[in-house]
Amino acid sequence: MGDGNGLTEPAGDAPRRLKGARRLKLRTVLLIVVFVPSLTFAPLLASGMSQLATQWQAEKVQMDLATATVGRPAAELLFSLDLERRLTAQVLAAPGSAARGQLAEQRAVTDRAVAAFRPLTGLDAENAQEGLLDAVARTDRGLTGLAEQRRSVDAGLSSAQRAFDYYSGVLESDLAVLTALGKTDEGEVNRQAQALVDLYWVVYMLGREDAVLARGWEAGRLTRTEYGIVTDAIGTRNHLMRSRVIPALTGDETRYAAMTNSRAWQTLTTLEGRLVASGGVADQVTLRDDGAAWRSAMDEVTGQLRELLDLRFANLSRIGYDHATMVFTVFVIISTIGLLALVLVFFTSWRLTAVLRRRILHLRREAQELQERLPEVVARLERGEDVDVDAEVRPLRTTPDELGELGQALNLASRSAVLTAVRQAEQHRGFQRMLQRIARRTQILIGLQLKKLDELERRHEDPEVLEGLFDLDHLTARLRRYEENLVILGGGQPQRRWRKPVHLLDVLRAAQGEVQDYRRISIDVEGEPWIAERAVGPLVHVLAELMENATAFSRPMTPVEVRAAPVSRGVAVEIEDRGLGMEPEQYEAANELLRSPPRLDVMTHADDVRLGLYVVARLSASLGLKVELRTSAFGGTRVIVLLPESLVVERPPTAAAPAPRAAQVPPEAPEPVGASRDEGELPARTRGRAMASVSAAGPPDRAAAPPPGRGPLPQRVRQASLAAELRVPSDRQERTGEESWAVRDQPRRSGATIGAFQRQSRRRRTGDDAFTPGAGGSAEPSPPTTEDR
Structure with a gap:
């Protein structure tokens, strides 16, 4: 059936489903890929699962502490110390009474409760109720003085009030432990635990009142301080029972709501009423002989309270563990649903991504092929080959969707890139050819200029004119190199060639x-x-x-x-x-x-x-x-x-070996004018030697003959100082393919040569025969001449 987007999925036809998925609009595919993961929101799911697991673990640990690990040892310690406090008060009031044997038995029970409580100081603080460890530590510190307190009581060194205060302090620390156990992370458990804590305080207030009256029944009176303790305990207990405990009773606990109407409770209330009424304003309060009735009623009321405590404790444990189990169940359900959703997301994303990936990879392969073809096309264009744009660009088959439009754009881009490369290559080749033509024509002019400078240098002997010509010759040689740079940058090669x-x-x-x-x-x-x-x-x-x-x-x-x-x-x-x-x-x-x-x-x-x-x-x-x-x-x-x-x-066999450096004439000893040379030997430049003695071969010009007694004027011989391999052939046709080059000597060698030439020329013209070279035979150096090329 169709879905309005061109997708048709016949049952049991996977190829047709895949073909239908390919016809999905790109926007539809992207919406599915984006919104399905967004709805599942995997990070939030993981965070919620982590919180549920942490809450379940914390509640379970707290319930274990409240019911078994800490709750029961702390409750047993409370009842044991409370009873030991009353018996201790009776023994201190009547040392010879039968209460001493009961105190000894109770001390053994208390010791067992203390031994069960002491290991709680090593509890792990992780997930424990707030303030629990501090309360356990305070109670443990109070219990360390229990043995000393007992020895003081047995030796008669401890007063009744001191013993009462000690036991009351330890009991209040133990009550702080039970109060901390009720502060869990679950609100309903906290509410139910508060009524349980109030019941513990009721038991504590009854025990406090009973401990004070235990020594009062023996003496038949109470001090004003003891009277105040009793009345405060009575008021606190009645308030807790009427305002907090009885209204919080639920379920099977409601049968204890009428506990205050029982005969024992009424007897207890009547005796307390008499005690309060007989208080007066005296320093002491006289008690009637109601100790037996008080003891009977007190034991029965305490038993009822302990029954209610046990029932309340059991109900609280059930509520706490039920809530922890519920949290764990929610955690399992959410984890299961979340994992199933993630599997669905992964499967859907994989299916849709596979379709998109195949199509996009196809486009990428085409783009990569274009990337590989384009440099090859450019290289062929650089080699001067002709490129057919239509043959180099293979169009992609497009589909009527966004990816099809992308393929069409890639076709246009491919054609445009190849066409642009062809046009740029043609333009570049044209510019290079133009640049080379201009440079070659300029080189021809430079060659003519060098030839003209050679003629002028041979024609003129004025030192100043020659110096200017030498500078022009040097600038022209540099200009020729710059023109060759243009030829090289234009894709050509230098035209100067040597055959040796x-x-x-x-x-x-x-x-x-x-x-x-x-x-x-x-x-x-x-x-x-x-x-x-x-x-x-x-x-x-x-x-x-x-x-x-x-x-x-x-x-x-x-x-x-x-x-x-x-x-x-x-x-x-x-x-x-x-x-x-x-x-x-x-x-x-x-x-x-x-x-x-x-x-x-x-x-x-x-x-x-x-x-x-x-x-x-x-x-x-x-x-x-x-x-x-x-x-x-x-x-x-x-x-x-x-x-x-x-x-x-290797050095060519026909080439003359250069003179060794040790045999070269130093600058201080230039070759004298008119020094003899073998006939046909070309003059050789050496460091510091002047060219004053160089003369052209052949008979001297009669018109330029020197006066009698004087040597001939120095004349420059073309290319006399160059090596044989660098000399330009005299044949005009050979010079066409080979240009002249400038081979210059080191600065002081070139300067010495030209300077000596100029000085000797001036002396010859003025008739001065006393030629003595200066130190080093050097003058201001000037550029090499064309003959040196």
């Missing part, structure tokens, strides 16, 4: 020549490592970026040290500055970028100051370099570039 391996020192000098503040960089290379030709261009670019970063983020006057040495797995190059360094998390982020270079979107990272790190990361990944940033001992940053063994080669 290059010495590592020359590579480091070339990188140094492309740094703005190159004078601060010092280079130290151990050994004679050579770099494979395929890695020269990218390695120079990487080192130049790192050197410029070191000079840019350190103080202008502090040095930047570059050290290179062979290691077990290749060659390690260290670049160390003395700047401010970075925070540990910044080092970690930079190293992570260098380890895993991301795909860089130039349009979204236009303002990122770490574009140089992106370039280094891309080039290092293509070469297999390992670049790591660490904290320097000087407080700055130390960069370690590890060149793998695949990039380090």
Whole structure:
């Protein structure tokens, strides 16, 4: 039958029931899942069950204490001490009477009651009535003086009043125990227990009155104090009986309502009336010889009261245990119903959740597949492949409910995501191509500019003009590196190529020549490592970026040290500055970028100051370099570039071995002008040696011939200071595919060379033959020229 929500459940057809459940509206399913647990309210059920269990346990414990554990020993102690108090009073009033034997027997009964009461001091306080343990402790402390009191009575050292006060104090402590037992957690039990406590007080008042009169019957008189005790006890007892005990009697207890009309009670009342009437105002009250009648009536009334106490005690026990049993029954019923409700909740929730889970998991799988397909589509787009949006997006089959609408939205989102990725990839590829075209055109112009600067440097010999040309040449070389950065960020690779391996020192000098503040960089290379030709261009670019970063983020006057040495797995190059360094998390982020270079979107990272790190990361990944940033001992940053063994080669057989450091001419001893060289030997730069003696090959120009007796003017030889591997071929066609590079010397070497060249040129023109180099032969260093590239 239908339920109005499209759910049809034929009997015995589980598949159709499941199919009907799938057609439930999502709102209906959620309402069922939410409201069924809310109605059962499991936490409240657990709290109620816990409270019922606690109440039942507490009532059961309290009833056990009131009836068996504490109630009966305390009641027996009350009756025993009350009787011992009267017999003690008789013995003190008439030491030779027959009451002494009765006192001895009663003391034995009292001792048994005390022995049964004493263990109650070790009761567990959990669930016990309020004030019970304190009352038990006070009674126990009172009983400790019982033996001493008895010895005083037997020795005749204790007065009647002292003995009376002692027994009365212990009895009142015992009554406090019985009163505390009536304070349970159940109201009806408390009401019934109050009448029982009142009956105990009636017995206590009768015993109090009997103890005082016991010694009065022997003496035939009472003192005014004793008379007051008796009259107070009579008034209290009558009030309790008429106002509290008799009105509280119920059931089979009502037959004791006429107890006050019995013959014994009437006799007791008559004798008390005579006693009260004979009080007068004298210091002593004379008693008639009514002791035998009093004793007979007193014993009978006490027996009746004890019968009523036992009956009341039994009824109270029954009421208390019945209520505890009722609480336990309620606890069992509620627990059973609650557990059944929880089982129903779990079963219903499981059934409905299973349906929802299958449908939602299906949507999640589709979303995960889209998540896996989208990066693959993007990767294909990055590789330049064409992607068909309709073929990549597989639409989900939808249903006419909320989850079906969600599936339709997922279809739209899938198509939109793939289409957006395709459009962004096309836009990104277009921007990269545009960026590379612009950078390539700019590189052509930069190459033409370098060529023009070469021509100007060869044409002019004025030191000031040459210095300006050198600066322009250096700026142009840096601009060429920046343009290569754009090519690399646009997805391309540097175009400069070498056909032969290059010495590592020359590579480091070339990188140094492309740094703005190159004078601060010092280079130290151990050994004679050579770099494979395929890695020269990218390695120079990487080192130049790192050197410029070191000079840019350190103080202008502090040095930047570059050290290179062979290691077990290749060659390690260290670049160390003395700047401010970075925070540990910044080092970690930079190293992570260098380890895993991301795909860089130039349009979204236009303002990122770490574009140089992106370039280094891309080039290092293509070469297999390992670049790591660490904290320097000087407080700055130390960069370690590890060149793998695949990039380090042996020195080519045709390459001339560099002069050893020990054989280099020191700065203080530059090569003299006109020093002889083997014919055809290219000039070699050494630390501190000037280029004043370098002259071009071939016959000298007659027009520029010096005066007689003077040497020829120094002339710059193009690429004379470069290693053979870094020289640019003279053939114009070969220069088309290979650009010139700046290989600069250390600051004092470059400065010494150019300074010596300028000084010697001036002296030659002025006719001064007395050329003496200054200390070190150095002047203000200037950037490397195009011939050094």
